[in-house]
Amino acid sequence: MACRLCEVGCKVEHSEHKHVIKSFKREKPVARLLVEESGPLSFATQCRHCDEPACMFGCITGAITKDPETGIVNLNAEKCIGCWTCILMCPYGSITRTNGARPTAAKCDMCPGREVPACVEACPNRALVLMEDEEPAVALEDAA
Amino acid sequence: MKTFTYAIIGNSVAAIGAIEAIRSVDRTGSIGLFSDEPHHVYSRPLITHYLAGEVSEEKMLYRPPDFYERYGVQAFLGAQVESVEFENRRLQTAGGESAFEKLLISVGGRPIVPKIAGGDLRGVFTMNTWDDAREMKSYLPAVRSAMVLGGGLTGLKTAEALVEAGVRVTVVELAERVLSMLLDRRSAEVVVKQFENQGTRILTGTTISEIRGGECVESASLSDGSTAECQMVVLAIGVTPRLDLVQDTPVRTNRGIFVDRRMETSVPGVFAAGDVAEAYDALLDQNRVLPVLPNAYAGGRVAGLNMAGGERTYDLGASVNSTTFFGYPVVSAGSSAIEEGAEIIEGDDENGYRRFIIQDDRLTGFVMTGEVNRAGIVLDLVRERIPLNGLKDRLLDGIGLIDLPEEIRHKKLRGGTCCHEKH
Amino acid sequence: MALACFKLPEFLVERDYDKCINCRVCERQCGWEVHSYDEEVDKMFADTEKCVGCQRCAVMCPTGALVISPHPGRYREHGNWTQEHLRDAIRQSETGGVVLAGSGNDKDYPVYWDKLLLNASQVTNPSIDPLREPMELRTYLGAKPESIEVRDGKLVSQLPPQVQVETPILFSALSYGAISFQAQEALARAAAELGILYNTGEGGLHHDLYRYRGNTIVQVASGRFGVDPDYLNAARIVEIKIGQGAKPGIGGHLPGEKVVGEVSVTRMIPAGTDAISPAPQHDIYSIEDLSMLIYALKEATNYQKPVSVKIAAVHNVAAIATGMVRAGADIIALDGFRGGTGAAPKIIRDNVGIPIEFALAAVDTRLRQEGIRNRASIIAGGGFRNSADVIKAIALGADAVYIGTAALVAMGCTLCQKCYTGICNWGITTQNPYLAKRLNPEIATERLVNLVTGWSHEIKEMLGGLGVNSIESLRGNRLHLRGIGLTHGELETLGVRMVGQ
């Protein structure tokens, strides 16, 4: 429904302070998912944790890896040098750039350490649901 | 004599792509990897960043130090393969002979070194390997200014690295613009501007005619007659596939090693991928040598899957490039520099320059600078040959999944395979 | 520009800027466009005048930075001229129109449910623990015969059609058009899950809801929207709507703006036209005419379905009801003056009709007196707020109750009373797809099921306390009720004794 609370939840989760007010006021956190809107249609898009992740194929530093156990495609910001090849490779437009002096690529990491990703938890309308063992780790409904 | 189920010559991205692919299917078949370089697999594009001092030694590694062990690879590093007997399925290194069932040649390319007077002086470098970068780095204390020959990607990234290392740099490019394979005139100007902002001169339409100095480089003369003082010359006019191993063998070559859609050479069981291969370009619908990292990985992966008994075809090959110059992003894809008979949509604002090339209502290539977020959605339009219909007007504003035709959008929202290889 | 009358905002929007993170969720969630972001000063602002107090923004704000409260600004206090009187008079002096309102009568009339108290067993008869022993809430709606014949343990008489519901709580008429498809779908799904019924109202039946036919009451009202043989036969019960508690005696106009897309398809009228339900049904000018329509509907449904007739609770409701029963109604639905609406002239909503408590008692009494109580079930509606209201209604003589507003509240309604505008920030009374999609039918279904389940549990507890194990045993048993603070006249009409007697 395009409230974008998922983005807020994601930003906070991926901030230093992990506090909704402090994170926003002290940092410029970036959401790893994006709500797209066009008239009444809206949906959130984020990394599909593809079986064959083009971003990983394209990553020049080896910063992007796919965990064979969980299927999660991870991006190691420490290794990333910000060449944006992954952004060009991702057909879903699901990789973004962090703010700051040395921006790096950022993407959905399925919120390690959380039972339910922050975006799913933040969604007030169950438009975002976590689906286990399905091909896309996080599937989205139009909630139309 | 050891017999490997899979032998791989070369130790870069294509090789890793193959290894990871093989191991996703075959956990036991033996893999032997032969590389003339002594290093653990490292990221070749990072060598300029290494030179600039941005990237540490350990971050140069493309895969973790335990990679070979974890993937069950017997790695022969610093072991140059001297020859291959394709009929007998043998390969020779200085250390001995090995046999193989399937072979991948992913030896990459080597820099083209032009014949220039003074080209053998100390201070003349090429930029292709980690060792090249190391040598250059150790030479840097003697360098105040440098001249880079070649305004291609390697030349410019090297120039950028040298600037960041505190060196005054002049780039010399024979063509009328830099990055002429990737960019059009205006986007090339955008790039040049980034260099000029750093005080770097870029000279086009000229070349180095002579390098002067005693033992070491002291100056260089250009074909326009001018001379400039410099302590270093970097030759970066391009790379050419390393074909030594297949010269006069049954392996068919053209500009590179010719491979079919399965990445297999004319010799069954022998595959090639990466910068050495002349593989299929899905956008141009023809084979060509495309030394781009994502293609190397994808090609290596397809080769690996097929080596391990799979049936995959390579459809991801395309001219795609994303890089930054002094932090300013520049991406290009497809026929971005080709524009005959095409419709061009251009925009230039605070978000950067964008250019879209359209033929028969299909996007065939584009360039974006500055704001490049979601460029992958645009690339997918090119790859999937999606009819633009009303999308044309939206290109400059930035396309989201929501703008795509419903059927394609739904597929994307549900799907998650990402890669366009045909299953 | 002429001097505008002084229009006080109704609500105050207070933003704690220490907490506001400019995420703009409030801006996106407000269909009234109260909130806006000013880029120049990097701040959110609020246009208090537009606020209807629906609380959507306050609920959605991730930092709790918003408080919406009644506006502290007052016209000069006046015992006779309340704030509301002033506000309405000012609105009308600007527009010359009829003041509309949504939801039910919000005036301070006595609520008689709150003046009725239930009994409980002590010593002389045991109470029943519903957790241990079966407790029957199942109810059958429809006419019951004078007598039945049982032979060899088998019922041999042919019963009029009966509709079984698992608990005597039904969702009252809420038409698609007045509410969003999502909201109606949730009602239908919840009804199916609960084994009860929902009511289409006079809005036709959307094709996607035909699958809930086993839980559907369809309405035939003066506009006859969406009424065709398929519609009639998709129902368990066909209800003729004569009147509605919130607007007795008048019809309804679904404004053309709401007759869009699927609403127009479902009502079977062109998009953009007003859907006008005339005040009377022009084929019903008498009890005889009503009978004609009742039997026309029975004919059209081959006597398979009970026909209900719904009227607003009005002064001589008992006499009307006996006529309805004699005209062949299998179910009498009574809607009290506190019943909700999507849109009604406020003056009518607040001043016409009588409380359901009296209407119900009067009708039940009269039907008993005339010996025809068995010939129709009674469904009472109009402002039921909790399970105590429900159980008291059943003790007063209802077979089941209709809940509307309570169901809407379960789905998120905060009673801002702006249903008639078509803007509903909670996605309930709107056809704007952007707003309607806020209501996820899956969530709304769960909440409706929870509400009715919770009430049903409470009813079982209260029944157990009364020492009865079936809702059947309570129906019309006014001895279980006592009145408090009521006059003799009120007690007499309600047919209950005073507390302590």
Add this chain to the structure above:
Amino acid sequence: MNERNNGRRAVRIDATGLYYRDLNQLVREAISGGARRIELEGVMGQRYIGTNVYECPDLGDVEIHIHGVPGNDLGAFLNGPRIVVYGSAQDGCGNTMNAGEIVVHGRAGDIAGFSARGGRILVRESAGYRVGIHMKEYGPHKPVLVIGGSTQDFLGEYMAGGVIIVLGLGIDGPHRAALVGTGMHGGAIYIRGEFDRDRVGKEVGIVDPDAADMAEVEEHVRAYTDNFGGSAEEIIAGPFSKLYPKHLRPYGRLYAY
């Protein structure tokens, strides 16, 4: 009782003294049994004829011929059959009908065609009060009501769609119905002959029909003369007036928001 008529199975039912439910049940059974032409003899006041046959197959093919006087709500909720009455119809003829045709060789009572959603009603003579109230249309469903004579007051009130044609045949002087088309917000009423323009609702506009309008009128007038005789040309010669709704939303400005 069964016979073949024009190659279709015909059934004759004597309705004399039958309770309406029993009569309607017989009709239903006959149609379900394959009858396509039902002749009802001795009909006297039985209601809802044609109402309960909704689920019989191929209703579009069915004809019910009524000899006598059918009762109220003839063809209420009718959904396909053709009903021909050799006599007059009472109140509620074609109430909320959906599809089919009712042909009345006589008069019709009050509220003929009330809330009709489709189909056609042809009345040879006049009809009563509140005729065609709240007729509506949607998509291909467009009800048509043709009255040969005139009607009483409230003709076409709240009309939301469809066509009413009042031919004024055999009446003495102008049409006398008052409050014609009050609240009308869709459809069209065609009146042949004189009437007092002050007696139509204020939401109604009056114009001369154009060629397309007259083509529509002609189609139904021909149906009328095909059934009842007379000269279509003479009738079409008019003069006709067309009553139309001035607004789709007659009460759009009634409220203070």
